[in-house]
Amino acid sequence: MEPQDVLAARFEGRRPHLRAVAYRMLGSLTDAEDAVQEAWLRLARADVDGIDNLEGWLTTVVGRVCLDMLRVRKTRREEPMEDRLPDPVVSREDVTDPEQQALLADSVGSALLVVLASLTPAERLAFVLHDLFGLPFEQIAPIVDRTPVAAKKLASRARQRVRGATPIPDPDLVGQRRVVDAFLAAARGGDLDALLAILDPDVVLRVDRGTLADGMRTIRGVRAVAGLAATFQRMAIAAVTHPVLVNGTAGLVNTIDSRPISIMSFTVAGGRIAAIDILSDADRLARVDLTHVGL
Template sequence: MSATQDWLAEQFEAHRSHLQGVAYRMLGSLSEAEDAVQESWFRLSRSDTTDLKNLGGWLTTVVSRVCLDMLRTRKARREEALEGYLIEAIVSDEARGNPEQEALMAESVGLAMLVVLGKLNPAERITFVLHDIFMMPFTEIAPIVGKSEMATRQLASRARRRVHGDVSHLNPDLSSQRELVDAFLSAAYAGDFDTLITTLDPDVVLRDDRQFEAVRVIRGAAALAKHVSGRAKAAQVALVNGSIGVIAAPQGKLLYVLQFTLKNGKISEVDLISDFARIRKLDLSIFPS
């Protein structure tokens, strides 16, 4: 390897973490993100860098284009990406390569965020990640997605509405409702039976559409608390059809959604939805910060 190649390799390694973060948010898969980053190195190593002034910007552009191609190929393979979440979720840990690293990466990005990003089309996702997360100007994003600057701004605006929902119609009591659901999730995760009971209406009902569950309907606070105690490890509060809800997505791979009905400061009904035909009809968005 020449001195120039040595220098390029050193500079590339200095940018690898950033590139992996960009690619992971775009693709939602650590192995695919690593492939995209590696492809950007191949392209760099074959390019004339004599007049290259901003290596970081150049690499971000390249990895974004690689990710866009991968997303478009993925979309062509399956019309709906949601099926892929379940397929990837049940693959063995050995097949994943590094499940612990992927779990850490998913947690750092946000499980619900990964799921919601997965519902964007490829150009929307690339634009949202580059502009709203990494603050890249539209003038630089437009050539990547092959749109005019105005069209790229519209892509970002549409993606933003889908990610964050329509905040103008949110229930003003949403914050207090979130506190209740957060307490429910924390107690479920910790296996704190007594605290779980305090979050539930005595006559609470859980309806579970998973076919492998022996019990499809659970009634009563004690029965429900016993059923969920020690669970909820991959659950995160989100907006489901504009109301308080939960997305369960280990490593960012969607398994099910919870919808809640609240009454008198308690959880009175819980609907667990895992059927993809039903999930596709849900409007999932990130809880406003």
Template sequence: MDERDRLAERFSGERGRLRAVAYRMLGSLDEADDAVQEAWLRADRAGAREVANVEAWLTTIVGRICLDMLRARGRRPESPVDLAELDLPEGPRIGSDPEAEAELADSVGAALLVVLGTLGPDERVAYVLHDMFAVPFAEIAEIVGRTPATAKKLASRARARLHGAPAVPAPELARQYRVVEAFLAASREGDLDALLAVLSPDVVRRRGPALRAELRGAEAVARETVGNRHRARYAHPALIDGAPGLLLAPHGRLLLALRLEITGSRVTEIAVITAPDDLAALNLSLPPR
């Protein structure tokens, strides 16, 4: 077996891990596969004769490719999302292999993928590599072109943004999350009675431009929610501007956010946020662990 064959064998053995790294950085299975393929091309051109740690070397190559892709992504405008995709019976078809992407998103956590997407490229790379794959900061520093101390700060800032700062004390936050989870469970089941139990009698649902379109009353809001139960399987709890809410994120791709106002044990208002600019302006973080 010559050097190239040995490298190909090593790369094949590492492909699954490299794909997992790239997916968490990029949030797209197609882009992750592109990054891994590009990593092989670069590794093949360079050769590994002088490489002491092939695993770390390959991770560095993938990390640099993903960083370049994230930076390039930030320089081009986002394509608008068509919410009609949600009306497909099987759910939205995103990417060339929706089943594989759904499985990956479930294993990572769709809410985590959404919140990772709010990080800057350097922060995201530093956090994913260090916190998820235990890559030392010295190696991360080489990828992002910073010092190890700065790479550590990037990961720390990312960690703080991911876990956010709740707007209410911990006991109140836990109580509100129980209400959100009850609303989500009833939505997924299409359980009208359970929804009526968690909605305030005079609940208001707002959506559309400037949230001007209103639907009032528990019965009307509950029936609309039941009609959308096929979408609820893509919803995940998150902190939205410091308060509990829901992100509708099939395969980790944010399509809308539900900002809930909760009084006591009832939901009193639901704001359905769909405009890309409005979604981008939200302060999103993960629910408390």
């Protein structure tokens, strides 16, 4: 048997990868940590001599744990994740954090996580493990109690929904920031024409105020979103805006008296804003670690 401290060190080396898998599956940083911890407990009880590929074994275990957690959510119907925005991962634009890099590899933006939350648990697992992490369907099939062919079909259905609902963000972060700055300038000036020019015709705005308020509100279409110009103007004038990356794309943390009042994530595609996600749930904002971005 491998010494426990050696096994623990091997596990810690794979923790960032496992957190990334669990975060994509669950959309919750707290739940992702719980899933990874459960994987460690199972590893500590396992016969590691029979494990040839530790990372593959752990990825499979985390997948099983996340699938069970998703199914419990569906059964209990307690605050479904599709009715809330995923936990934001906030980072500075000028600093590269290796752990956050691993968490956000494959450009997993907020808009993608929202779509993933609308999939069935089995579809989400098949898509995440295969399309985002490259696991073969032969490994995925036993987790979802399907044949490899059926698992492939699950991933295919999920892929079609993701492609149809998620715009691909422009890869240039400098360009993304330029567009977000133009949005801010238009908002501060209450310039409706400028907002119409910077927003994609099919733009989607999601605002999550928390279950104690009115939950998540979704507004679609450039006219409807630009029609909130007065609201954008009040927010832009009242708050101090801090440019950050949110889930790897251009975003903002808005504060009043140094207290975060919202975190905004923008999906910029084709030089226009295709999606805006705003988390303004006070309870969830209080749990977001912003110390590493100087807030």
